[in-house]
Amino acid sequence: MHLAYPAVLSALLFCTGLYGVLARRNAILVLMSVELMLNAVNLNLVAFDVWLSKTARDTLHSGQALTLFTIAIAAAEIGIGLAIVLAVYRNRGTSDIDRLRDTAEGHETDGPDSDAPAAEKAEATA
Amino acid sequence: MSLAAAAPHGFLSPNGVEIAFLLVGLVTFGAALVTVTTRQLVHAALWLVVTLGGLAVEYLLLTAEFIAWVQVLIYVGSVVVLLLFGLMLTRAPIGRSPDADSGNRWAALAVALAAAAALVWVVVDAFRTTWIDLHGPAAGSTEVTGASLFQNWVLPFEALSVLLLAALVGAIVLSRKAKAETTGTPTVPDARRGRAEKEGAR
Numbered sequence: 001m002h003l004a005y006p007a008v009l010s011a012l013l014f015c016t017g018l019y020g021v022l023a024r025r026n027a028i029l030v031l032m033s034v035e036l037m038l039n040a041v042n043l044n045l046v047a048f049d050v051w052l053s054k055t056a057r058d059t060l061h062s063g064q065a066l067t068l069f070t071i072a073i074a075a076a077e078i079g080i081g082l083a084i085v086l087a088v089y090r091n092r093g094t095s096d097i098d099r100l101r102d103t104a105e106g107h108e109t110d111g112p113d114s115d116a117p118a119a120e121k122a123e124a125t126a
Numbered sequence: 127m128s129l130a131a132a133a134p135h136g137f138l139s140p141n142g143v144e145i146a147f148l149l150v151g152l153v154t155f156g157a158a159l160v161t162v163t164t165r166q167l168v169h170a171a172l173w174l175v176v177t178l179g180g181l182a183v184e185y186l187l188l189t190a191e192f193i194a195w196v197q198v199l200i201y202v203g204s205v206v207v208l209l210l211f212g213l214m215l216t217r218a219p220i221g222r223s224p225d226a227d228s229g230n231r232w233a234a235l236a237v238a239l240a241a242a243a244a245l246v247w248v249v250v251d252a253f254r255t256t257w258i259d260l261h262g263p264a265a266g267s268t269e270v271t272g273a274s275l276f277q278n279w280v281l282p283f284e285a286l287s288v289l290l291l292a293a294l295v296g297a298i299v300l301s302r303k304a305k306a307e308t309t310g311t312p313t314v315p316d317a318r319r320g321r322a323e324k325e326g327a328r
Contacts, residue, residue, distance in 0.1 A: 001144050003256040006188065007249040009151040013158055013177075015242035020162030022234030023227050028212045029167065032174050035205060036158055039181050042197075046190045047258070050266065054259040061274035064266050065282075067193050068275065071200055072286050076293035078205050082212040083300035090303075095216040098228050 006047035014040035027085045027095045031078060038074045042067045143260060147187050154180030165226045167218040171209050178202050188258070190266030 013036055020033025049063025089095045157176035164170050178201040185194035264270070275283060 001140065001147060001188075001258045001260055003253045003258050004250050005144065005147055005151065006184065007253055008246055009155065009184070011245035011249055012155050012242060015238045015245065016155070016158040016162055018241055019234050019238035022237060023231040024162065025225060025228040026167060026216075026218065028209060028216065028218070029162075029170055029226065031212075032170060032209060033162055035174070035201070036161065036177065039178065039201070042193075043181060043184060046185055046188055046193055046266070050188050050190060050260075051256065051258045053265045054262070059274075060278045061266075061271065062279075064190060064193055064271055065275055065279045067190075068196060068271075069282060069286055071193075071196055072290060075200055075205060076290055078208055079297045080293055080300070082208055083297040085212060086215055087300050089216045095218075096225075 003047065003051055006043055010040040010043040010047070012040075013037075013043070025096055025098050027088070027097050028082070030097065031081050031085070034081075035074065035078065038070060042070055045070070140260065143187055147184060150180050150183045150187070154184065163227075165222045165224065166220075167213055167223060167226065168210070168220065171206055171213060174209070175202055175206050178206070185266075188266075189260055189264040191264060192266055192268045192271040 017033045017036030017040060020036060021030055024030050024033060045063040045067045049059075049061060049067075052063070053059045053061065085095050088100065092100065094100075154177055157173045157180060161170050161173040161177060164173065178197065182194045182197040182202070185191070185197060
């Protein structure tokens, strides 16, 4: 098989995930796009490991080992990410990352946005 | 045995492997595109299943069968279920939500297209004359992967188990309510009951 096929597919999947990370508004959809990017990297690692294991005599199978590590780290990342998203949703009442602008610089008029999360938080703690 | 390297010639001929890889790759890429563009949030998670399953088939075609089954188990089995749980717990709208994409989607599209053009050009130019030889024994059977993992990669493997434990503890700590807020209030039983109800609802 031509090595360019899996490489091009992984590049396209990576750019799809990149678009999703930049364009999505819901935090969970952003996490899905991050998963797409990680999977593109995994496909690259597997393809190059298969290629190297047939051309070189002794390999460490580092590509497949790194793929397994990436999958495990992605599982940990999705758990932590969802816990953070749920904590943000509980405190602020939204998982919309365009409205989480507390640390943003610039002329941000947080009139209605600063009142609503405070009310949500008071409601959540009561 | 894997699909491609069963016998001297395998289940699929080399051209057959290429054609199957291309078709499954098209399906995978299309499902990924739908995942990042659909306006229905639950459908995005379901199309993500198609994408990840297609990637598992690609791993099988590349004779990395252990990775393929790990992909099916962890991604399709648990990560997508976690994402669906997250969508439900944040009360995502079931139908079409008009504000699924933020306002900078055209800038995002430009960045993604530029990155795709650059990456595809570089990759095609670099590996124009390189072929993967899929004959012979499978490159990623469970025996080979396990031997290399436990001969050469033992220390990272153990470090990864510690990382998984830390992530588990971190997720538990993050997802419980802060104790100082609830027990500091004078109406402790009410707060506890509210918390118990909330945990039950969760």
